Each structure stands twice: as C-alpha cells, then as structure tokens.
Amino acid sequence: MGRPVYINTSTLSKEQLSQYKYGQRKYEFNCYASDMISIHRTLPDFRAPECKSLDYGDELPRACVIVIFHNEAWSVLLRTVHSVIDRSPPQHLKEIVLVDDFSSLEHLKQPLQEYVDKLDKVSLIRAPVRSGLIRARLIGFDKCTAEVAVFLDSHCEATEGWLPPLLHRIKENYTNVLVPIIGAINYETFEYPAPATTLDTISVGGFHWNLIFSFISIPQRERMRLNNARHLPIRSATMAGGLFAISSKFFLELGKYDSEFDIWGGENLELSFKTWMCGGTLETIPCSHVGHVFRVRSPMTRVKTAHPVIRNMKRVAEVWLDEFKEYFNATNPHDKTDIGDISERLALRKNLHCKSFKWYLQNVYPEVFLPGKAKASGEIRSSARPLCIDGERRYFTDSEYKLKFHSCHNQGGNQYWIISDNDEIRLSEWCWDTYGRLAISMYRCHGGKHRQEFLYREDDSIYNPDSGKCVELPETGSVLILADCTDTSRQKWIINRKPPKGPLLD
Numbered sequence: 001m002g003r004p005v006y007i008n009t010s011t012l013s014k015e016q017l018s019q020y021k022y023g024q025r026k027y028e029f030n031c032y033a034s035d036m037i038s039i040h041r042t043l044p045d046f047r048a049p050e051c052k053s054l055d056y057g058d059e060l061p062r063a064c065v066i067v068i069f070h071n072e073a074w075s076v077l078l079r080t081v082h083s084v085i086d087r088s089p090p091q092h093l094k095e096i097v098l099v100d101d102f103s104s105l106e107h108l109k110q111p112l113q114e115y116v117d118k119l120d121k122v123s124l125i126r127a128p129v130r131s132g133l134i135r136a137r138l139i140g141f142d143k144c145t146a147e148v149a150v151f152l153d154s155h156c157e158a159t160e161g162w163l164p165p166l167l168h169r170i171k172e173n174y175t176n177v178l179v180p181i182i183g184a185i186n187y188e189t190f191e192y193p194a195p196a197t198t199l200d201t202i203s204v205g206g207f208h209w210n211l212i213f214s215f216i217s218i219p220q221r222e223r224m225r226l227n228n229a230r231h232l233p234i235r236s237a238t239m240a241g242g243l244f245a246i247s248s249k250f251f252l253e254l255g256k257y258d259s260e261f262d263i264w265g266g267e268n269l270e271l272s273f274k275t276w277m278c279g280g281t282l283e284t285i286p287c288s289h290v291g292h293v294f295r296v297r298s299p300m301t302r303v304k305t306a307h308p309v310i311r312n313m314k315r316v317a318e319v320w321l322d323e324f325k326e327y328f329n330a331t332n333p334h335d336k337t338d339i340g341d342i343s344e345r346l347a348l349r350k351n352l353h354c355k356s357f358k359w360y361l362q363n364v365y366p367e368v369f370l371p372g373k374a375k376a377s378g379e380i381r382s383s384a385r386p387l388c389i390d391g392e393r394r395y396f397t398d399s400e401y402k403l404k405f406h407s408c409h410n411q412g413g414n415q416y417w418i419i420s421d422n423d424e425i426r427l428s429e430w431c432w433d434t435y436g437r438l439a440i441s442m443y444r445c446h447g448g449k450h451r452q453e454f455l456y457r458e459d460d461s462i463y464n465p466d467s468g469k470c471v472e473l474p475e476t477g478s479v480l481i482l483a484d485c486t487d488t489s490r491q492k493w494i495i496n497r498k499p500p501k502g503p504l505l506d
Contacts, residue, residue, distance in 0.1 A: 001041075001042050002041070002043045002044060002291075003191060004033075004190065005030075005033040005037060005189055005190055006033075006189060007020065007030065007033055019032060020032040023035075027072075027073045028187070029073075029076075029155070029187035029188070029295050030188045030189065030190065031075070031076070033188070033189060034076050034079070035073075035075045037075070037190055039075055039078040039082050040079075040086060043083075043157065043192060043291075045160040046159055046160075046181075046183070046194060046195055046289045047161055047289065048197045048230040048231060048286065048287070050231040050287075051161065051165070051230070051231050051287035052161070054165070054231060054287065056165065056167070059171075060167040060168055061092075061146070061147035061170060061171055061247075062092055062093065062146045062148065062167075063092060063093055063094060063147075063149075063166075063167060064094055064095050064097060064144035064145065064146035064148070064150065064248075065084050065088075065093065065095070065096045065097070065150045066096075066097045066137060066141060066144060066150065066151050066152070067080060067098050067099070067140075067152050067154050068101055068133055068136040068153070068154060069098065069099070069100060069101065069108070069154035070101040070136075071105050071108070072108070074107050074108075074112075076293065077108075077112075077154050077155075079157060080152065080153075080156045080157065081096060081119070081122060083156070083158040083159075084152070084158045085119070085121070085122075087159060087160055087161075088158065088163045089163065093121060094145065095122070095144070095145065095146060096121055096122045097123055097125060097140045097143050097144060098116065098122065098140075099125045099127065099140040100124065100125065100127060101130060101131050101133070102126070102127050102130040102131065112124065123143070125139060125140065125143060132264060132308070133263060133264040134258075134261045134264055135259070137257065138256060138257060138259070141256065144248060146248065147247065147248055147249070148166070148170055148245055148246070148247055148248060149247075149251055150166065151242070151244055151245075151246075152290065153242045155292065156290055156292050156293075157192060157290065157291040159183075159289040159291065161288070162180060162289055162290055163288070165287040166178045169233060169283065169285060170247050175250050175275075175279055175280035176247075176283060177244060177271070177275045177280055177281070177282045177283070178233075178245045178282075179205070179243065179244045179245075179282070179284045179285065180245075180285055180288035181196065181284065181285070181286055181289045181290070182195075182242075182243055182291075183195035183289055183290070183291040183292065184292065185293045185294075187293050187294060192291045195289055195291075197286065198230060199230070199234075202218060202234065202284065202286060203216060203217060204219075204222075204235075204237070204284050205237055205238035205239050205240060205282075205284075206238060206367075206368065207238050207272075207368075208428030208429055209327040209328055209330075209371060209428065210313070210328065210331040210332070210413070211266060211316055211317065213238055213268055213269065214428065214429050216429065216444075218234060221366075222235055230286055231286060231287050233286075234285075234286060235281065235283055236282050236283060236284045237365035238269055238273075238282070239272050239282060240268060241271070242268075242292065243292065253352070254274050254275065254278060255274075255348045257270070257271070258270060258312075258315060258316075258345055260340050260342075261308075261312045261315070262308035262312060263309075264309070265309030265312045266312030266315065269313075269316055270316045270319075270320065273320045273360060274320065274349070276364045277349075277355045277356070277357070277360050278352040278353075278354040278355075279352070310335055311338075311339055311340075313328070314328075314335070314337060314339045315339045315342055315345070318339060319345045319346055319349060322357040322358065323358075323502075324357050324503060326500070326501050326502040326503070327370075327502045330371065330377070330412070330500035330501070330502070331412045331413065331416050332411065332413065335411075358503075358505065361505060362505055366505075369418075369420065369426065369445070372499050372500065372502040373420065373421045373499065373504065374419055374421065374499035374500065375419045375421060375423075375499065376417075376418070376419040376456055376497045376498065376499070377416070377419070377495075377499055377500045378416065378417065378495060378496040379408055379410070379415045379495075380417050380462075380495050381494040381495075382473045382489075382493060383460065383490075383493065384473055384488075384492070387405045387407060387408065388405060388407070388415045389403060389415070389480060389493075390404055390414050391414045391415070391427040392404070392406075392414040402439055402440070402442075402479050403439075403440045403442060403480040404478045404479055405473065405480060417495070419454075422453075423449065423455055424454070425454045429444060429445055430444060431445040431446075431452045432452060434466060434482060435451055438469075438482045439479050439480070439481055439482075440471065440480045451464075451466050454471070456493070456495060459487075459492075461492060461493070462493055463485065464482060467482055469483055470483060470485040470486075470491045472491050474490075
C-alpha cells in the first residue's frame with residue numbers, strides 16, 4: 001500500500017551495509033529499501049470520488065508505453081513495468097517498449113532479456129551507443145505501433161485507473177497532450193504518500209526564463225473555469241516532460257523532438273510551447289496518478305556535448321520564443337555555445353502555421369513574470385569582499401533553501417537576480433524570504449510582500465521591512481543573514497539598477 005521501508009543501518013551486517021552504500025552511490029536512491037519491496041506491491045486508489053464514478057467506455061485508442069532506462073536498478077525498473085501491466089486494462093494496453101540506452105550493468109543484459117522474454121506485450125530494444133534520453137525516446141517511439149504514445153521514466157509506479165482518462169481525452173481530441181498527477185515517491189523509503197487531489201493542492205507547469213520547468217499553483221482564472229470540479233482536465237502552460245501521453249499522429253505532426261537535442265533538457269518546454277502554439281492543448285488529468293522517484297541528483301553519465309542542456313535550451317529560445325528570447329539570453333549573457341542549424345525547426349514552425357510566443361504568453365501563461373518590468377537585474381556583489389549572492393539549489397523537491405555566496409563568476413545562471421516591480425528579489429520563480437529567521441531562504445514567489453519584500457535603497461543597502469533589518473554578509477559562515485541596519489560595507493551591495501532588455505505585453 002505504498003508504505004515506507006525504514007532501514008536501520010546500525011543493525012546491518014558488514015556485507016549488508018556495503019550493499020546499502022553501493023545502492024545509494026550507484027542509483028542516488030535507497031535501492032536496498034526498494035529491493036525489499038515487491039515489484040507487484042499494492043497501492044491505494046488515489047483518485048477523487050468523482051473520478052472513480054466516471055465510465056470511459058471500452059472504445060478507447062490503445063497505448064504504447066515507452067520506458068527509457070540507463071543503468072537502472074532492477075527492482076525499480078521492474079516495478080515500473082509491472083505497475084503498468086497490473087493496472088492497465090488489457091484491451092487498452094497494446095505494448096510496452098523498453099529502450100536500454102546502452103547500459104553497462106550486468107543485470108540489465110542477459111538477465112533482463114530473459115525476464116522480458118517471458119512477459120506478454122513487452123519488448124526490449126538496445127541502443128547501440130549511449131544516445132541520451134531524448135534520442136532514446138525517439139528510438140522507442142519509432143517502434144511504437146499504437147495510436148497513443150505514453151512516455152514514462154524508469155522509476156515510476158502507475159496506479160489504479162491511470163490509463164483510461166488519458167486515452168479518453170485523446171479520443172475526444174487527438175491534439176490533446178496529457179500529463180498525469182505526478183506523485184513523489186520518497187527516494188529514501190520508497191513511500192508513495194497520498195498525492196494532491198484538490199485544486200488548492202494540485203500543481204501544473206510553468207517555466208523560468210532560463211527555460212527550466214517549474215511547478216506552479218493552478219492560476220485563479222483556471223480555477224474559476226473549473227468551478228471546483230476535481231475531475232476535469234486542468235490546462236497547463238508546460239509539462240515536466242518525464243511522464244505524458246500524446247497521440248502518435250500529433251507527435252509526428254509536431255515534428256517529434258528536435259533531433260539535434262542532446263541527452264535531456266529543453267525537450268519538455270519545446271513540446272509544451274509547440275503544443276499550444278501549433279493547435280493543441282496541454283492538460284493535467286487529475287483522475288490519472290503516476291508516482292515518480294525524485295532523486296537528489298542524477299547518477300547518469302553525460303555524452304558528447306559539454307553543455308547539452310544549455311545548447312538544447314538555446315535552440316528552443318531561437319525557434320520558439322521570438323523577441324522574448326532576450327530574457328533567456330540575459331540569464332546566460334556570456335554563453336557562446338554553438339547551437340547548430342535550426343532551419344529545419346523554423347521551417348516546421350512555419351509549415352504548421354504556429355502562433356507567436358506573445359500569443360502564448362497572453363493566452364496560455366499570462367501569469368508569467370516579465371523581467372522587463374524589473375527595477376534591477378544581474379549579479380548582487382558585496383562591497384566588502386569579492387563575493388556574489390548565489391541561488392544554487394541542491395535538491396529538486398525542497399520547498400525552500402538557504403541563500404549562500406560564492407566567488408562572482410559573471411556567467412548569470414544562479415547569480416542572475418531580478419528585483420521585481422513588487423520589490424521581490426527573484427531567481428526565476430523563487431524569491432528571497434525571511435520566514436521569521438535571520439538566515440534568508442528562498443521560497444516560491446507569492447506576490448504578497450511581507451517576508452518577501454526587500455527594498456534596494458539608495459545607500460546600496462537591502463532592507464526587509466517585515467523584520468526591520470538589512471541583508472548582511474556575515475564575518476564567518478556561508479549563509480546570508482539579516483542584521484540590524486548599520487553603515488558597514490558588509491551591508492552594501494552592488495546591483496545593476498536597470499531591468500534586462502526585453503519586450504512587454506500590451
């Protein structure tokens with residue numbers, strides 16, 4: 001039933017402790033705990049009552065589920081596969097295509113092949129070289145013969161009733177691209193807790209101007225449209241990209257993924273933008289739940305390109321963002337990565353008669369913060385020492401994190417700050433927040449001032465009215481603090497008092 005497994009390492013033998021540490025190091029999650037759980041473990045039915053009463057009928061398109069893996073843990077991979085088999089109506093599941101992206105672990109070679117050979121509807125494809133997630137997905141899609149392609153990561157668990165609502169929505173309109181409610185499976189205990197089921201708790205997709213995906217609350221205008229219904233599809237500006245369903249026909253019409261993308265990164269936003277701009281709709285389906293193990297960091301090795309994520313995102317910006325690409329470029333002002341030829345993608349956009357990115361912002365994501373409205377932007381440099389405030393975030397699923405400072409690198413990124421017209425100091429959708437403590441943290445921007453209001457004053461101090469204190473570089477330690485306002489140089493900060501160059505909406 002998705003309950004956690006707790007490992008008391010003090011009770012493990014030397015051999016067991018070695019296995020435990022190896023699993024943590026190799027997979028960046030507690031593989032030892034996963035191996036103690038059945039690959040057919042039961043899960044609660046997380047659906048809201050309104051969802052359970054819906055009848056989607058039997059005349060639904062069939063699905064091909066595509067799972068990419070590289071050096072994945074045995075129990076986690078097989079739990080993904082069996083959760084799909086065990087909880088998908090047989091008449092709606094045509095096939096599962098596993099794509100091995102050139103794994104090196106022995107258990108994923110002949111042992112996996114022998115295991116898969118005994119399973120109905122499951123096939124295993126081997127990439128001849130390390131291809132990266134994006135190209136490996138294209139390999140899997142090329143083998144897909146079903147009307148609907150469903151992409152899942154290799155550390156997921158499908159829940160009861162997850163597939164029919166996705167297929168039904170595509171049956172209604174083949175240009176609907178769909179995302180399930182993604183539940184966070186704990187990477188230490190493998191607990192699958194009850195996910196969000198109300199409009200107050202469900203998250204949809206947004207993005208930062210560095211073209212990183214972010215989860216956001218459902219916008220108020222969308223809540224009003226849904227009128228508190230917990231079963232209706234929720235419009236989403238973007239998707240995380242790891243778990244989604246799309247008509248095979250529509251995926252082909254949209255040009256699949258950019259074949260010049262390397263490894264991973266940016267493909268989710270490219271597909272999100274062109275879905276909306278080229279005639280489709282992107283939705284989160286609250287009646288479909290799939291769990292996902294969010295790890296601390298990726299254990300995967302990189303291939304080919306030194307900076308694949310930046311290159312991919314630059315291609316997205318050049319093809320899809322029109323004049324708004326200036327905001328993306330401002331986040332990486334000195335990047336010289338060669339993005340290659342984009343003429344084919346520009347021709348695709350033209351041939352599909354896609355709308356402008358301005359239309360997308362006005363009609364799909366009007367809530368996005370426009371940096372052109374900012375009061376200041378760029379690095380925040382201390383007057384006392386050659387250090388800059390840095391917003392590097394270590395854990396993907398943390399709700400908050402401490403602000404630190406590092407040597408100024410003049411590369412934008414985590415040192416590229418924007419002071420909004422609402423006196424927030426922002427790194428994309430994350431804002432400085434005191435949260436009643438002297439150490440400054442970062443929380444999602446809420447627009448409500450108070451703990452997230454910071455005034456950059458004429459004397460170069462940064463003042464927080466809620467606490468009545470100023471931002472200070474401490475004499476020791478690495479965490480930014482608040483202190484009584486003085487005239488010390490440790491409370492003086494150098495920031496470019498201009499917004500980044502870029503367009504505004506009418």
